[in-house]
Amino acid sequence: xxxxxxxxxxxxxxxxxxxxxxxxxxxxxxxxxxxxxxxxxxxxxxxxxxxxxxxxxxxxxxxxxxxxxxxxxxxxxxxxxxxxxxxxxxxxxxxxxxxxxxxxxxxxxxxxxxxxxxxxxxxxxxxxxxxxxxxxxxxxxxxxxxxxxxxxxxxxxxxxxxxxxxxxxxxxxxxxxxxxxxxxxxxxxxxxxxxxxxxxxxxxxxxxxxxxxxxxxxxxxxxxxxxxxxxxxxxxxxxxxxxxxxxxxxxxxxxxxxxxxxxxxxxxxxxxxxxxxxxxxxxxxxxxxxxxxxxxxxxxxxxxxxxxxxxxxxxxxxxxxxxxxxxxxxxxxxxxxxxxxxxxxxxxxxxxxxxx
Amino acid sequence: xxxxxxxxxxxxxxxxxxxxxxxxxxxxxxxxxxxxxxxxxxxxxxxxxxxxxxxxxxxxxxxxxxxxxxxxxxxxxxxxxxxxxxxxxxxxxxxxxxxxxxxxxxxxxxxxxxxxxxxxxxxxxxxxxxxxxxxxxxxxxxxxxxxxxxxxxxxxxxxxxxxxxxxxxxxxxxxxxxxxxxxxxxxxxxxxxxxxxxxxxxxxxxxxxxxxxxxxxxxxxxxxxxxxxxxxxxxxxxxxxxxxxxxxxxxxxxxxxxxxxxxxxxxxxxxxxxxxxxxxxxxxxxxxxxxxxxxxxxxxxxxxxxxxxxxxxxxxxxxxxxxxxxxxxxxxxxxx
Numbered sequence: 001x002x003x004x005x006x007x008x009x010x011x012x013x014x015x016x017x018x019x020x021x022x023x024x025x026x027x028x029x030x031x032x033x034x035x036x037x038x039x040x041x042x043x044x045x046x047x048x049x050x051x052x053x054x055x056x057x058x059x060x061x062x063x064x065x066x067x068x069x070x071x072x073x074x075x076x077x078x079x080x081x082x083x084x085x086x087x088x089x090x091x092x093x094x095x096x097x098x099x100x101x102x103x104x105x106x107x108x109x110x111x112x113x114x115x116x117x118x119x120x121x122x123x124x125x126x127x128x129x130x131x132x133x134x135x136x137x138x139x140x141x142x143x144x145x146x147x148x149x150x151x152x153x154x155x156x157x158x159x160x161x162x163x164x165x166x167x168x169x170x171x172x173x174x175x176x177x178x179x180x181x182x183x184x185x186x187x188x189x190x191x192x193x194x195x196x197x198x199x200x201x202x203x204x205x206x207x208x209x210x211x212x213x214x215x216x217x218x219x220x221x222x223x224x225x226x227x228x229x230x231x232x233x234x235x236x237x238x239x240x241x242x243x244x245x246x247x248x249x250x251x252x253x254x255x256x257x258x259x260x261x262x263x264x265x266x267x268x269x270x271x272x273x274x275x276x277x278x279x280x281x282x283x284x285x286x287x288x289x290x291x292x293x294x295x296x297x298x299x300x301x302x303x304x305x306x307x308x309x310x311x312x313x314x315x316x317x318x319x320x321x322x323x324x325x326x327x328x329x330x331x332x333x334x335x336x337x338x339x340x341x342x343x344x345x346x347x348x349x350x351x352x353x354x355x356x
Numbered sequence: 357x358x359x360x361x362x363x364x365x366x367x368x369x370x371x372x373x374x375x376x377x378x379x380x381x382x383x384x385x386x387x388x389x390x391x392x393x394x395x396x397x398x399x400x401x402x403x404x405x406x407x408x409x410x411x412x413x414x415x416x417x418x419x420x421x422x423x424x425x426x427x428x429x430x431x432x433x434x435x436x437x438x439x440x441x442x443x444x445x446x447x448x449x450x451x452x453x454x455x456x457x458x459x460x461x462x463x464x465x466x467x468x469x470x471x472x473x474x475x476x477x478x479x480x481x482x483x484x485x486x487x488x489x490x491x492x493x494x495x496x497x498x499x500x501x502x503x504x505x506x507x508x509x510x511x512x513x514x515x516x517x518x519x520x521x522x523x524x525x526x527x528x529x530x531x532x533x534x535x536x537x538x539x540x541x542x543x544x545x546x547x548x549x550x551x552x553x554x555x556x557x558x559x560x561x562x563x564x565x566x567x568x569x570x571x572x573x574x575x576x577x578x579x580x581x582x583x584x585x586x587x588x589x590x591x592x593x594x595x596x597x598x599x600x601x602x603x604x605x606x607x608x609x610x611x612x613x614x615x616x617x618x619x620x621x622x623x624x625x626x627x628x629x630x631x632x633x634x635x636x637x638x639x640x641x642x643x644x645x646x647x648x649x650x651x652x653x654x655x656x657x658x659x660x661x662x663x664x665x666x667x668x669x670x671x672x673x674x675x676x677x678x679x680x681x682x683x684x685x686x687x688x689x690x691x692x
Contacts, residue, residue, distance in 0.1 A: 071557040072528075170644075186646050187421075216420040216584060221628040221642035243558055246630030273632050287562035289591035291614065291629060300569065301591065303562035307527045323559075 030061035032100075033205050033237045034083065039097035041078055043311070044090055050311040052078045054261035055097070060205065065231060065238040067248045067269065069284075070258035071308050076241050079258075080207050083239075084118050085109075101205070120150045123198035127210035129190035133182040139166075139193055140178030146200045165196040169226060188219035192226070199230065206231075208240045212247060224250050245288060249273055254344075257281050260309055260319035265347040277339070277347040279324045280304070282356055318350065326351055373447055374408040375578050376432070376546060381405050381441035383424075383431045387651070399650045401427040403602035404441070406677075411545065414572070414579040416593030416610070418586060418625070422647055424602040425582050429548045432580075433465055434458055446545070463493050466539035470551035472531035476523050482509070482534055483519040489541040508537040512567060529560035533567065540571055548580045553588065565592060586629050590614050598622050601647060601658035604677055608684035618686035621659050657689070665690055 041053040053075040060066050070076040081087045083099055085106065099106040101122065106114070118124075126132040134142055143162035147153050153161065159178060166174030169192040182190055191211060198206055208227070212220040228251050231238055240252065248255055248269055255272050257265040257280065265278040276282040286302035306323040309315060315322050321331035328350060336348040384398035402424045409415050417425045431438045434450055443450040445465060450458065469475035476485050486505035495501055509518060512533040523531055532552060539547050549568065553561040565588060571577060583589050589596055589610070596613045598606040598621065606619040617623045624643045645662040648654050654661060657670040669689050677687040686692075 071559060188646055217586070217628040218420060218624060218643060219646070222644070225642055244630075245558070245632055249632045250630045284558055285632065287559055288632065289565075289587040290632065291587055291590060291626075300566050301562040303566055304559040305563070307529055308557055308559070310527075 032059045033062050034060040035100040037098040040095040041082055042093050042095055047312050052261055052311060056263050058256055060237050060239050062237055063235050065252050067252035067255045068241045069248060069255055071243055073308055074258045075261040076258050077209055080209050080241050084122055084124060085114055119146050120201040121203055122205045123203040124207040125194045125198045125211050128214050129194045133190060135182055139180050143197050146197055150201045165200055169196045187215055191223055202234060204236055206236055206238045208238060210242055260314050267345040268343060271343055278349050279326050280320045375411040376409040377444045378432055379406050379442040382439045383427050384439045400602045402431060405604050407597055409578055411578055414581055414593045416589040416596040417582045417599060418589050419599035420647060423599045425599050426550055429550050429582055433467060433548060463542040464544050465546040466544040467548045468535050468539045468552045471555050472528055472535050475535055478523050482521050486537055489538060493542055508541055512537040528556050532556060532564055540575060546578050550582045586625055606686045612684045618680060618691045619688045620663050620665050
């Protein structure tokens with residue numbers, strides 16, 4: 001009763017209970033929802049076997065929002081799809097590594113066990129809501145499908161729950177929307193439907209692959225706010241994949257920067273944005289025009305020269321060296337070491353810290 | 357000396373004749389009539405916009421998808437025919453000249469598209485793509501054409517070996533450089549850049565923006581720069597027009613737009629830009645709602661359904677674009 005008097009919402013109650021109970025705070029290290037170790041993925045192509053993801057390791061803590069950032073072709077989507085084993089195998093092949101979800105290696109599960117997991121414990125939302133919703137089924141039919149598959153609900157119950165979920169993602173008149181087809185909704189609404197579907201079985205982990213890339217800025221802001229609110233309510237963990245550092249600044253607690261199949265830098269979001277340690281991260285941040293910071297009097301934007309390397313032309317040594325303004329001889333031949341800094345900062349670079 | 361007629365205004369303040377002057381431009385699309393049904397009302401994609409573009413100036417046109425910014429660009433180049441309105445370019449009225457004359461004028465006004473892959477012929481080599489503008493506009497000498505195309509490649513920073521490559525062999529950023537090269541081939545006075553960096557990787561966007569700035573300096577080009585990215589627009593544009601639902605709702609130089617936005621829609625757009633420095637601390641919640649259904653437009657101000665400051669008048673009348681400070685125009689009752 002005492003706790004209820006502090007916060008009236010359910011979330012407030014939990015949060016305050018944690019805050020008031022020093023025992024929980026002190027003993028509980030953040031537990032890892034997902035732990036990915038040395039994941040290596042390749043694709044068989046006419047040009048031979050190409051390595052898309054080259055031995056990455058990272059973890060997702062409970063209740064955390066982790067952003068995986070990179071440009072097209074860096075392997076971020078492939079990594080995310082591999083977690084739920086959604087990659088077509090072949091041509092894709094997971095060469096090595098472990099994907100641990102509550103102690104279980106997802107790579108050793110059979111198809112049936114994976115089906116039970118998808119949408120129930122780990123859900124995913126995709127970039128383009130139009131191509132990931134079924135155009136010939138109504139919203140209600142599609143939403144009920146997940147619930148009927150994973151829970152013992154009856155059809156009317158599932159539809160009722162679907163309407164509740166649509167209400168939760170702030171879709172106006174949810175009952176009516178159940179009868180609509182995807183093309184009758186706007187892009188932002190469709191993405192809300194996708195989120196509602198992903199949340200249907202209260203998953204512990206949500207993987208969001210570029211969830212706002214196809215949307216306008218105002219709608220993007222709405223969706224990001226919604227994801228943040230839902231996370232606070234449900235306590236789920238989010239792995240968000242994006243190329244947009246603005247999205248990172250907006251919702252992520254921790255960031256992984258990927259380049260050419262490898263994680264080149266990781267750390268807490270704000271620290272990483274304020275003080276990037278890897279030349280690539282620094283370049284990415286500098287090439288975004290900041291509001292009010294630049295005057296048009298002849299200042300050029302700082303650019304990263306060159307192009308994103310394609311899968312079959314990844315450079316030797318540090319993959320970023322052909323585009324790096326600080327590259328030294330060593331960078332061309334040797335893989336850079338993993339450096340560690342205070343506050344969970346990690347990066348891979350030959351340069352001594354502080355030389356950027 | 358702002359003249360006002362209807363919803364349009366001329367904004368030409370004694371700087372000599374403008375390069376481009378658009379007056380009350382409209383483009384309405386009629387939905388296909390279905391059998392035994394009444395003709396649906398037209399979709400007013402561009403609904404009476406007016407602006408001027410001075411020589412050497414860069415005007416940004418911003419707004420969400422579906423606001424009519426791309427239709428406006430295509431209409432004023434007469435790639436699609438306007439429903440009504442006047443477009444005068446270098447003193448010539450484009451709306452009533454025949455197609456043959458229009459074609460000659462197109463040397464002076466070019467466009468760069470958003471998606472570089474879909475805007476070039478995939479079956480042609482880069483060199484051939486770059487020679488085409490010269491062929492259309494009467495250069496027949498083969499050697500001269502090849503030379504000019506090679507010069508263009510160099511000018512946009514591509515290595516000469518790309519001359520014999522096919523589009524699929526180039527990356528998005530490289531191919532966008534080809535699109536730019538093609539647009540500047542005939543030394544145009546005006547280049548319309550329709551979201552030229554939106555389809556590109558973050559690390560490539562800055563390269564393309566810098567290239568466009570350099571070309572502006574070197575070739576004295578005026579740009580109409582269409583974008584939804586407020587950050588890029590502030591960096592690149594001298595003046596900015598904000599479009600919403602087919603109309604310009606605010607128009608001013610970029611300092612005015614960014615430092616003292618007057619229309620609530622502009623304010624919302626600026627608030628929605630994530631700020632890398634201040635991080636997750638947001639001053640205001642994002643505005644709710646979506647753009648109205650173009651098939652069923654609201655009465656009164658189109659922004660009323662999302663506007664945090666809505667008043668009674670907004671639901672009844674459409675606010676006109678009026679000058680509220682020198683050179684600063686806004687279409688909002690609250691500011692007039």
